[in-house]
Amino acid sequence: xxxxxxxMIDKLNGWIELDAADRxxxxxxxYSRKKIGPHGYIVHEGDRPTHSCLLLRGFAYRQKTTGEGxxxxxxxQLAGDLVDLQNSMLRVxxxxxxxxxxxxxxxxxRGAIISLAFDRPNVGKALxxxxxxxxxxxxxxxxxxxxxxxRQRLAHLLCEFALRLEAAGLGRRTEYxxxxxxxxxxxxxxxxxxxxxxxxxxxxxxxxxxxxxxxIRIIDWERMVQIGDFDDTYLHIGLKRDQQ
Amino acid sequence: xxxxxxxMIDKLNGWIELDAADRxxxxxxxYSRKKIGPHGYIVHEGDRPTHSCLLLRGFAYRQKTTGEGxxxxxxxQLAGDLVDLQNSMLRVxxxxxxxxxxxxxxxxxRGAIISLAFDRPNVGKALxxxxxxxxxxxxxxxxxxxxxxxRQRLAHLLCEFALRLEAAGLGRRTEYxxxxxxxxxxxxxxxxxxxxxxxxxxxxxxxxxxxxxxxIRIIDWERMVQIGDFDDTYLHIGLKRDQQ
DNA sequence: CGTAAAATTGACTGACTTCAAATTCGGTGG
DNA sequence: CCACCGAATTTGAAGTCAGTCAATTTTACG
Numbered sequence: 001x002x003x004x005x006x007x008m009i010d011k012l013n014g015w016i017e018l019d020a021a022d023r024x025x026x027x028x029x030x031y032s033r034k035k036i037g038p039h040g041y042i043v044h045e046g047d048r049p050t051h052s053c054l055l056l057r058g059f060a061y062r063q064k065t066t067g068e069g070x071x072x073x074x075x076x077q078l079a080g081d082l083v084d085l086q087n088s089m090l091r092v093x094x095x096x097x098x099x100x101x102x103x104x105x106x107x108x109x110r111g112a113i114i115s116l117a118f119d120r121p122n123v124g125k126a127l128x129x130x131x132x133x134x135x136x137x138x139x140x141x142x143x144x145x146x147x148x149x150x151r152q153r154l155a156h157l158l159c160e161f162a163l164r165l166e167a168a169g170l171g172r173r174t175e176y177x178x179x180x181x182x183x184x185x186x187x188x189x190x191x192x193x194x195x196x197x198x199x200x201x202x203x204x205x206x207x208x209x210x211x212x213x214x215x216i217r218i219i220d221w222e223r224m225v226q227i228g229d230f231d232d233t234y235l236h237i238g239l240k241r242d243q244q
Numbered sequence: 245x246x247x248x249x250x251x252m253i254d255k256l257n258g259w260i261e262l263d264a265a266d267r268x269x270x271x272x273x274x275y276s277r278k279k280i281g282p283h284g285y286i287v288h289e290g291d292r293p294t295h296s297c298l299l300l301r302g303f304a305y306r307q308k309t310t311g312e313g314x315x316x317x318x319x320x321q322l323a324g325d326l327v328d329l330q331n332s333m334l335r336v337x338x339x340x341x342x343x344x345x346x347x348x349x350x351x352x353x354r355g356a357i358i359s360l361a362f363d364r365p366n367v368g369k370a371l372x373x374x375x376x377x378x379x380x381x382x383x384x385x386x387x388x389x390x391x392x393x394x395r396q397r398l399a400h401l402l403c404e405f406a407l408r409l410e411a412a413g414l415g416r417r418t419e420y421x422x423x424x425x426x427x428x429x430x431x432x433x434x435x436x437x438x439x440x441x442x443x444x445x446x447x448x449x450x451x452x453x454x455x456x457x458x459x460i461r462i463i464d465w466e467r468m469v470q471i472g473d474f475d476d477t478y479l480h481i482g483l484k485r486d487q488q
Numbered sequence: 489c490g491t492a493a494a495a496t497t498g499a500c501t502g503a504c505t506t507c508a509a510a511t512t513c514g515g516t517g518g
Numbered sequence: 519c520c521a522c523c524g525a526a527t528t529t530g531a532a533g534t535c536a537g538t539c540a541a542t543t544t545t546a547c548g
Contacts, residue, residue, distance in 0.1 A: 146434030190390030
């Protein structure tokens with residue numbers, strides 16, 4: 001029987017080599033599964049979570065809401081992502097996590113993760129790297145929103161999704177599916193949905209991307225990279241290979 | 245003799261209670277000191293750092309530069325901050341750290357920190373919390389830049405500095421000094437220096453803040469909080485008290 | 489299939505940028 | 519201690535990118 005936590009173990013193993021005991025320790029983590037529909041909350045800002053949350057299937061996003069009700073999407077999470085080390089380690093969740101599609105999640109008691117992290121240093125390091133890579137992506141998002149114009153922002157985001165989905169084995173960089181509405185793309189880039197629409201239509205008209213439903217086909221990857229000022233260093237794909 | 249690492253130990257002790265052995269372990273970390281002038285690089289994007297860097301004295305900032313040369317300031321660091329766990333743990337620095345004022349830094353071999361983190365779980369947890377709080381602040385910055393207008397952004401940032409400096413014992417929330425130029429404030433908020441100037445002048449004219457040199461006096465804290473839509477939860481000040 | 493959600497489009501507006509010039513500040517060397 | 523000079527701040531005028539508002543068309547899914 002395949003353990004439901006396998007995708008997470010594989011992802012962590014991508015950051016640092018885990019031995020059999022490390023993997024066994026991870027596989028033995030207690031958890032409870034739950035299915036959640038689109039828009040459903042996985043973690044709510046202000047909660048005092050006792051569990052960490054792992055995304056087993058589907059897509060989710062992290063977001064914050066300002067006092068005026070504006071929403072900023074902070075990250076998009078793929079299956080296998082430990083969605084909530086951020087929140088569950090701190091006492092009060094400072095942001096929400098919501099389902100983008102139908103998702104299945106595993107809630108793992110935070111105590112069990114912390115113990116394992118310190119019992120098995122390689123697991124601890126892998127978890128650490130995972131949060132560091134999350135942080136690196138967050139910094140690039142800040143830069144994207146703060147310094148690039150609308151077209152660049154969108155192109156950059158679409159390039160990021162392409163590479164992350166490819167790395168996770170969930171698509172190809174030139175053809176993938178991600179269930180984000182234009183309004184959600186807007187909230188992720190600090191734009192309005194109207195303007196996101198105009199930019200997408202432009203990319204479409206220039207034959208750089210081709211859109212059908214929520215599927216994206218990047219016709220001209222080189223051009224897209226150039227428009228989005230995209231450099232994949234910040235994703236730290238291939239970290240393990242680099243570490244020696 | 246007072247150990248130069250004391251401010252860091254105090255800060256970490258603010259996240260989780262450290263016992264004598266934890267503190268001794270931290271105090272025994274090997275390090276080399278270095279003085280760096282304003283604008284000098286502490287870590288350069290693209291470096292493969294072998295050391296982590298602790299800010300002993302002065303102010304520093306983290307930044308990324310886009311392919312077009314636009315600069316985004318990602319964080320401002322105060323004395324006592326471990327400025328570079330982010331970068332030094334990953335193999336390639338994905339952003340730079342530069343001195344804002346005359347600073348003194350301590351370079352600590354990353355191996356020594358990693359060993360200590362896993363030998364003494366409390367130290368590991370404290371370091372972990374430290375990066376998590378950094379992450380939380382980063383998320384609020386993203387939200388600030390993505391969703392708030394110019395006035396709100398600036399007011400929010402100035403409120404953040406006020407509380408962080410107060411928490412670090414480096415000023416009072418209603419009166420503090422921070423050596424940021426208006427151009428740097430602009431790069432931190434995704435605005436232009438011209439517009440930052442206009443917003444500051446407005447805050448000034450409304451008698452909400454009073455500026456002299458790089459010192460800021462917040463005359464009307466309540467109003468400032470309201471204008472900046474500021475809620476300090478994300479700073480996780482008093483985390484230890486909340487944790488039990 | 490029907491209906492609510494999402495995408496699309498147009499006209500108009502405005503917050504912020506750009507460019508350029510004048511003024512003030514601050515640190516350093518004489 | 520003061521004079522100097524580059525850096526930082528301040529101000530004005532004009533331009534533009536993206537937002538707002540509102541209506542229409544298309545899509546998705548229960």
